[in-house]
Amino acid sequence: MTRFHLLIAATLGHVAVLGGAFxxxxxxxxxxxxxxxxxxxxxxxIVLGALALAGVAPRVTATLAALAAVITGGIGVFHAGVEQAWWDGPSSCTGGADLGAFTGADLLSTDIADTVIMCDDIVWQLGLTMAGWNAVLSFGLAVIWGLAARRTV
Structure with a gap:
């Protein structure tokens, strides 16, 4: 595969993952x-991929996109671990969240979303949770970005 094909594959991979989330x-x-x-x-x-495809420092932008993929993959691993109770997550979005920061009016308000989703709740799972799948797919995309960064053509 040429660098161009790898850049397209990686960029569209991120479009698919982000689109899937939406x-x-x-x-x-x-x-x-x-x-x-x-x-x-x-x-x-996705932005870095578009820049690389436009010819803007393809090696640099592909390397930065690989870093972005590793970062989201790392967040996904951390999130999956929080969901599985392997480690604690941020107190602001896990079952141990401190409700003391809210006033009575805040707790009774109907102006907030119908559902507050906690980070340690698993809302969908197919073998792995969504966070786990994000990690797997993101690390795979990081490999593709890395290959694109190393290609000269």
Whole structure:
């Protein structure tokens, strides 16, 4: 495969993963805070992929996109571990969240979303959780980015 083909594959891979996240959200699987954190590096990789495809320092942009893929994969591993109770997650979005920061009016308000999704709740699983699949796919995309960065043509 040429560098161009690898860049297309990796960029479209991130489009598919990020698009899949939005599809799951559209059909009713609201994201937690950590799910949202995982989306930002995918968006960055898409922008970097577009720049690389446009010929803007392809080796550098592919390397940066690989880093973005590793970052979202790392967040996915951490999130999956929180979901499986292997380690504690951020207190702001796990079952141990401190409700003391809310006033009575905040707790009774109807202006918030119908459902608050906690980061340690598994809302969908097919072998791995969504966070786990994000990690696997992201690390695979990081490999493709790395190959693209190493290619000269």
């Amino acid at each position: 599809v799951f959200q559209a059909i009713g699987y609201a994201p937690c805070a950590m799910c949202l954190w995982q989306r930002w590096p995918h968006a960055a990789a």
